[in-house]
Amino acid sequence: MSDLLARAYSPAEFRRHGHALIDQLADYLENVERYPANPYATPEESLEEFRALLGRGAAPEEVFGRVIERSVHLHHPDYMGHQVVPPAPLSALSDVASSLLNTGMAIFEMGRPGTAMERVVIERFAELLELDPGSGGFLTSGGSLANLTALLAARARHGAPGRYCLLVNEHAHYCIERAVRVMGWGEDGIVHVPTDDHLSMRTELIDGLIDEARGRGLTPIALVGSACTTATGTYDPIAALADAAEKHNLWLHIDGAHGAAVRLDPARRHRVDGLERVDSLTLDFHKMLMAPAITTGLFFRRGTDAYRTFQQRADYLLNAADGEGDWSNVARRSFECTKRMLSLRIFTLLSEYGPQLFVDYVRRVGDLGQELATLIRQHPELELFTPPDINIVCFRFRRPDLDTASVNGLNGMIRAHLTEIGQTYIVQTTIDGAVYLRCTLTNAFTTTADLERMLQQVVATGIELLALRRGIGV
Numbered sequence: 244m245s246d247l248l249a250r251a252y253s254p255a256e257f258r259r260h261g262h263a264l265i266d267q268l269a270d271y272l273e274n275v276e277r278y279p280a281n282p283y284a285t286p287e288e289s290l291e292e293f294r295a296l297l298g299r300g301a302a303p304e305e306v307f308g309r310v311i312e313r314s315v316h317l318h319h320p321d322y323m324g325h326q327v328v329p330p331a332p333l334s335a336l337s338d339v340a341s342s343l344l345n346t347g348m349a350i351f352e353m354g355r356p357g358t359a360m361e362r363v364v365i366e367r368f369a370e371l372l373e374l375d376p377g378s379g380g381f382l383t384s385g386g387s388l389a390n391l392t393a394l395l396a397a398r399a400r401h402g403a404p405g406r407y408c409l410l411v412n413e414h415a416h417y418c419i420e421r422a423v424r425v426m427g428w429g430e431d432g433i434v435h436v437p438t439d440d441h442l443s444m445r446t447e448l449i450d451g452l453i454d455e456a457r458g459r460g461l462t463p464i465a466l467v468g469s470a471c472t473t474a475t476g477t478y479d480p481i482a483a484l485a486d487a488a489e490k491h492n493l494w495l496h497i498d499g500a501h502g503a504a505v506r507l508d509p510a511r512r513h514r515v516d517g518l519e520r521v522d523s524l525t526l527d528f529h530k531m532l533m534a535p536a537i538t539t540g541l542f543f544r545r546g547t548d549a550y551r552t553f554q555q556r557a558d559y560l561l562n563a564a565d566g567e568g569d570w571s572n573v574a575r576r577s578f579e580c581t582k583r584m585l586s587l588r589i590f591t592l593l594s595e596y597g598p599q600l601f602v603d604y605v606r607r608v609g610d611l612g613q614e615l616a617t618l619i620r621q622h623p624e625l626e627l628f629t630p631p632d633i634n635i636v637c638f639r640f641r642r643p644d645l646d647t648a649s650v651n652g653l654n655g656m657i658r659a660h661l662t663e664i665g666q667t668y669i670v671q672t673t674i675d676g677a678v679y680l681r682c683t684l685t686n687a688f689t690t691t692a693d694l695e696r697m698l699q700q701v702v703a704t705g706i707e708l709l710a711l712r713r714g715i716g717v
């Protein structure tokens with residue numbers, strides 16, 4: 244036996260590094276506010292730093308420490324950037340067990356606990372989301388993959404090849420268009436439904452768009468709603484989409500990667516009225532449900548629909564005769580073959596804290612969205628894009644005398660400046676040619692004072708940049 248192999252697999256070394264790492268991470272969580280929310284570095288600086296670290300064979304504690312220090316700090320209350328949740332520590336801890344056991348989850352005999360927990364988690368969340376009692380599904384690696392898988396199921400329902408297309412909000416996440424391309428439907432495969440001022444789909448246009456698509460020789464087979472859209476957090480009206488889907492015999496898929504969890508919040512659950520009527524639903528636990536990335540649930544109203552998607556044989560793995568209803572061999576339904584034990588991340592939270600934890604989280608971040616909108620309205624220099632449906636808020640710095648190009652340039656510069664300073668992390672988006680600053684309030688511990696401070700930074704930076712611009716006469 245090589246000494247090196249013996250060391251790499253030594254339980255004693257594992258224990259030592261493990262204790263040190265947990266201490267490091269717990270210290271980090273306790274002191275996260277001592278770090279900047281977004282430690283700025285260029286790609287080249289990062290590359291050089293980590294090349295050097297490897298060059299001198301840094302100890303694991305130093306590597307972990309450096310990674311902690313240089314990462315964007317989602318647990319920092321000034322993190323208000325992209326839609327990734329600061330994971331609940333217990334959920335993150337589950338990953339250590341999952342990674343070490345590394346059993347894979349294609350088939351039951353390789354992943355017995357993971358498979359059983361996956362079914363429990365799916366059943367529990369189908370109940371919590373009040374989906375149709377016949378619902379079933381599985382966990383998969385990401386919203387993009389879940390959306391593709393759902394659309395493959397929609398296509399499989401039709402059997403015969405055809406010139407298919409789907410209808411979707413023009414502001415839907417780009418992965419829907421990517422799925423259409425992957426399925427080989429080409430440019431014509433996606434019909435964008437125009438939206439209202441809030442960027443919600445204008446469902447009254449669907450009949451006409453379907454007639455038009457049919458007139459061009461296409462077969463519309465699916466309607467895709469967003470719950471909610473990525474850029475602005477806008478919900479499409481699911482009940483109206485369900486009516487249209489029934490009328491035209493379309494598969495209704497809801498991309499609820501970010502916001503389907505709003506169903507848990509009594510004050511905002513109406514945003515997804517009709518959710519029990521959809522054929523399939525994507526829900527990312529790593530966006531609004533406190534699990535590490537990436538953990539996605541894909542639900543089907545008729546649980547057996549999940550078996551339509553993939554028909555490939557794998558005689559070394561799956562018994563062809565088992566077919567539909569073979570719930571315990573997850574590879575039959577999921578795109579992945581080997582899969583992490585994703586279920587443990589959620590099972591542990593359910594088991595230790597109960598479902599109320601998720602309710603509390605979803606309510607809290609939804610309330611924060613509301614609060615930020617209220618604060619924005621109080622600043623004369625700031626303009627809210629639209630009242631937020633949930634925890635995604637878009638706004639911009641503006642002055643009445645500035646034209647669109649100047650406002651766009653200015654907001655781009657504000658965001659770039661804040662990124663370099665790194666105290667707070669917000670992002671930006673462009674809506675119909677207008678640049679907006681964008682916050683996703685994903686940290687339940689962000690306070691009113693944090694929101695106010697962020698807005699003051701935005702305003703102060705905008706004023707400074709304007710003064711500079713006037714100073715140099717542009």
Ligand SMILES: Cc1ncc(COP(=O)(O)O)c(C=O)c1O
Pocket residue numbers: 326384385386387388416418469471472473498499500501527537539
């Ligand atoms: C609405 C929506 N759908 C899908 C995705 C893609 O999800 P994932 O990053 O888990 O693949 C995102 C990501 O931001 C999203 O916001």
